[in-house]
Amino acid sequence: MGDPTPFAAQPRPTQQDVARRAGVSRALVSLVMRGGDHVATATRDRVLKAADELGYRPNALARSLARRQSRAIGVLINDVSNPYFGGMYACLAREAERSGLDLLVAPGLRTPRSEAGLLDTLLEHQVAGLLLLSPTIRESSLAAYCSTSPTVVIGREVSVSGVDVVTIDEALGARLVVNHLAALGHERIAHITGGSDNRPALDRAAAYRQAMRDLGLTPDQVPGVFAPEGGRDGVRTLLQRGELPTAIFAANDLIAVGAIGALRSAGLRVPEDLSVVGYDDSQLASLDLVDLTSVHQPLERFGQLAVELLIERMAGRRQGSRTERIAPTLVVRSTSGPAPDRS
Amino acid sequence: MGDPTPFAAQPRPTQQDVARRAGVSRALVSLVMRGGDHVATATRDRVLKAADELGYRPNALARSLARRQSRAIGVLINDVSNPYFGGMYACLAREAERSGLDLLVAPGLRTPRSEAGLLDTLLEHQVAGLLLLSPTIRESSLAAYCSTSPTVVIGREVSVSGVDVVTIDEALGARLVVNHLAALGHERIAHITGGSDNRPALDRAAAYRQAMRDLGLTPDQVPGVFAPEGGRDGVRTLLQRGELPTAIFAANDLIAVGAIGALRSAGLRVPEDLSVVGYDDSQLASLDLVDLTSVHQPLERFGQLAVELLIERMAGRRQGSRTERIAPTLVVRSTSGPAPDRS
DNA sequence: GTACGGCATTAGCGCGCGCTAATACTCCGC
DNA sequence: GCGGAGTATTAGCGCGCGCTAATGCCGTAC
Numbered sequence: 001m002g003d004p005t006p007f008a009a010q011p012r013p014t015q016q017d018v019a020r021r022a023g024v025s026r027a028l029v030s031l032v033m034r035g036g037d038h039v040a041t042a043t044r045d046r047v048l049k050a051a052d053e054l055g056y057r058p059n060a061l062a063r064s065l066a067r068r069q070s071r072a073i074g075v076l077i078n079d080v081s082n083p084y085f086g087g088m089y090a091c092l093a094r095e096a097e098r099s100g101l102d103l104l105v106a107p108g109l110r111t112p113r114s115e116a117g118l119l120d121t122l123l124e125h126q127v128a129g130l131l132l133l134s135p136t137i138r139e140s141s142l143a144a145y146c147s148t149s150p151t152v153v154i155g156r157e158v159s160v161s162g163v164d165v166v167t168i169d170e171a172l173g174a175r176l177v178v179n180h181l182a183a184l185g186h187e188r189i190a191h192i193t194g195g196s197d198n199r200p201a202l203d204r205a206a207a208y209r210q211a212m213r214d215l216g217l218t219p220d221q222v223p224g225v226f227a228p229e230g231g232r233d234g235v236r237t238l239l240q241r242g243e244l245p246t247a248i249f250a251a252n253d254l255i256a257v258g259a260i261g262a263l264r265s266a267g268l269r270v271p272e273d274l275s276v277v278g279y280d281d282s283q284l285a286s287l288d289l290v291d292l293t294s295v296h297q298p299l300e301r302f303g304q305l306a307v308e309l310l311i312e313r314m315a316g317r318r319q320g321s322r323t324e325r326i327a328p329t330l331v332v333r334s335t336s337g338p339a340p341d342r343s
Numbered sequence: 344m345g346d347p348t349p350f351a352a353q354p355r356p357t358q359q360d361v362a363r364r365a366g367v368s369r370a371l372v373s374l375v376m377r378g379g380d381h382v383a384t385a386t387r388d389r390v391l392k393a394a395d396e397l398g399y400r401p402n403a404l405a406r407s408l409a410r411r412q413s414r415a416i417g418v419l420i421n422d423v424s425n426p427y428f429g430g431m432y433a434c435l436a437r438e439a440e441r442s443g444l445d446l447l448v449a450p451g452l453r454t455p456r457s458e459a460g461l462l463d464t465l466l467e468h469q470v471a472g473l474l475l476l477s478p479t480i481r482e483s484s485l486a487a488y489c490s491t492s493p494t495v496v497i498g499r500e501v502s503v504s505g506v507d508v509v510t511i512d513e514a515l516g517a518r519l520v521v522n523h524l525a526a527l528g529h530e531r532i533a534h535i536t537g538g539s540d541n542r543p544a545l546d547r548a549a550a551y552r553q554a555m556r557d558l559g560l561t562p563d564q565v566p567g568v569f570a571p572e573g574g575r576d577g578v579r580t581l582l583q584r585g586e587l588p589t590a591i592f593a594a595n596d597l598i599a600v601g602a603i604g605a606l607r608s609a610g611l612r613v614p615e616d617l618s619v620v621g622y623d624d625s626q627l628a629s630l631d632l633v634d635l636t637s638v639h640q641p642l643e644r645f646g647q648l649a650v651e652l653l654i655e656r657m658a659g660r661r662q663g664s665r666t667e668r669i670a671p672t673l674v675v676r677s678t679s680g681p682a683p684d685r686s
Numbered sequence: 687g688t689a690c691g692g693c694a695t696t697a698g699c700g701c702g703c704g705c706t707a708a709t710a711c712t713c714c715g716c
Numbered sequence: 717g718c719g720g721a722g723t724a725t726t727a728g729c730g731c732g733c734g735c736t737a738a739t740g741c742c743g744t745a746c
Contacts, residue, residue: 012491014702025726030704038724055491060467061404061413062702065731070404072468081433083426083626090424093450097457102464105448107436114440121445124403125415148355148398228630261631283426287571288604290632357732368696373734381694405732408701 022050074122091303150313169325174207185339192234194251231258253278271337365393417465434646493656512668517550528682535577537594574601596621614680636679
């Protein structure tokens with residue numbers, strides 16, 4: 001953790017250098033760079049030419065310092081190695097680019113400890129706002145950080161004043177799945193969860209239980225984690241229990257795929273013997289080889305809304321908190337079918 | 344593209360504020376923050392306490408400006424939505440964290456146009472170094488950027504003086520695949536490429552052809568793209584051609600999975616009728632459901648080496664260029680088997 | 687009592703840039 | 717030839733911080 005090698009700085013040309021070369025004052029160069037008017041065209045061209053010849057590049061640090069504002073927004077990604085966040089991030093990036101914002105990413109590595117440290121880093125870089133993807137940090141700590149900077153939380157329900165939330169409508173998602181399966185005649189629908197240590201998984205499980213009860217069905221929950229192993233182990237648990245459900249609702253696609261693999265190994269056919277439904281509608285689900293029925297989350301919409309809300313808040317156009325729940329849709333593919341007739 | 348709303352800056356406490364509260368001069372606060380010695384313990388504690396009470400957070404911008412160096416390094420990701428880069432990035436992040444470096448990510452969106460713009464952004468943020476993941480930018484432009492800043496290119500062979508390269512040993516990778524298949528009795532081994540517009544795909548294809556020729560086999564190349572559709576279309580092409588190969592070497596896992604899907608749809612069994620081998624050994628390949636034979640790239644090693652080289656160069660400890668080719672390994676799973684006997 | 691050495695603290699410049707208030711330089715009309 | 721309106725340009729402060737040279741303070745030795 002000690003100080004790393006003091007890296008020699010490359011001397012880059014400054015406005016002063018450009019000014020000297022163009023034979024004008026530095027402030028004029030600044031004016032030209034900012035695109036200010038009231039500058040003679042000839043002079044402007046001379047300045048731009050000099051800048052180009054010198055390979056001048058404005059110093060974003062100094063600019064932010066002087067303007068006391070930055071066009072960079074910090075993005076905290078809970079788990080970079082999770083493809084889901086990759087897709088999410090891509091959408092954010094697209095939106096940010098359109099709004100002329102720079103993104104500064106703090107790469108989470110599933111170590112909750114470091115999340116606070118990463119936020120510190122981002123804030124030290126004077127980001128104008130924060131975008132948190134499924135943060136696992138405690139609400140109380142969150143509140144402390146968010147008082148400093150406009151914040152939008154994505155994928156997790158929090159109720160911290162001054163923080164906006166964009167998330168999926170979990171209740172609807174679960175209902176879509178359960179109703180779809182029920183309509184196919186399924187009554188014993190098990191849910192393999194994404195763990196008990198993160199909100200999204202807990203929310204999803206709660207939504208599942210509610211949806212089941214609404215249909216007069218008995219919830220049947222098996223603990224898991226957001227990974228193929230979770231699905232595999234979940235199925236093993238179910239198999240050991242003896243009495244199998246006729247359908248499995250997995251907390252995400254990875255779990256679903258893991259579950260299908262385990263079912264096939266056990267000699268069970270999907271969907272003839274058992275239906276499986278995933279969640280996220282990731283790239284994985286749409287592969288011909290997998291062709292998984294899944295809940296689709298409109299990520300583009302996520303990105304749009306999140307950036308929009310953040311900009312609004314950064315502009316100080318709003319005070320309270322807003323929570324946007326985006327409606328997911330169900331994509332029916334080949335892993336869900338009629339309930340087998342084993343009554 | 345116009346100027347976005349001028350975001351009101353949050354007034355954050357400065358060293359000056361801390362100094363006032365602690366009843367000392369600002370410079371002393373600076374000294375304490377830097378961890379300098381020759382400060383009375385009592386005074387130091389008073390300063391730290393004041394900083395804590397005020398919620399003071401050092402301004403990384405001002406620090407970088409004053410020290411004329413930054414501990415941030417810029418990472419250019421060619422295509423954020425590609426899971427491969429997500430994994431790669433995770434490894435880089437881990438390494439960077441250990442070295443006390445901040446990562447600033449420019450999210451590429453497959454639009455080659457923007458790559459230069461992204462590099463500009465990074466450089467304007469005064470990054471101390473650049474890490475480029477499979478950049479598609481021209482070598483000449485690359486040279487211009489890299490003269491400004493220490494640079495390490497990952498996943499693409501470039502010969503620009505002053506730029507280090509960390510990449511996979513494509514020749515070895517292709518040989519592993521071809522030899523493996525040949526040892527299983529395959530002679531007609533087709534290669535579905537990753538396109539003709541990017542180096543890695545071209546390199547991989549060239550390595551394939553060489554490996555085939557070395558064994559006295561005839562290369563058989565089908566154009567594709569780095570996506571499941573590439574595999575699907577590649578297989579269709581092969582099917583239309585009439586004479587099928589007995590094995591397919593896909594340029595990456597996504598292609599392989601797409602190919603397998605298409606083969607199954609055509610009523611062909613893998614690996615009984617046709618073997619399929621992928622490349623990358625992504626999470627996808629190791630799924631029970633897929634269980635794809637693939638070429639494993641030790642990403643951790645990539646990350647380590649890249650960061651290591653970059654640090655060396657940033658410290659000015661080296662001048663020339665170095666190219667490190669990392670040896671991949673073959674992970675044999677269930678999609679490759681003995682060649683069918685249809686002579 | 688004076689000189690001296692070491693420790694603790696401070697004054698102040700500079701990093702690259704934004705921006706305001708002030709100045710110099712036109713071009714008119716009378 | 718002179719005032720004035722407008723345009724083009726400049727001097728200079730401040731952003732938050734790192735860092736060096738300078739200063740103040742204290743105890744000790746002679």
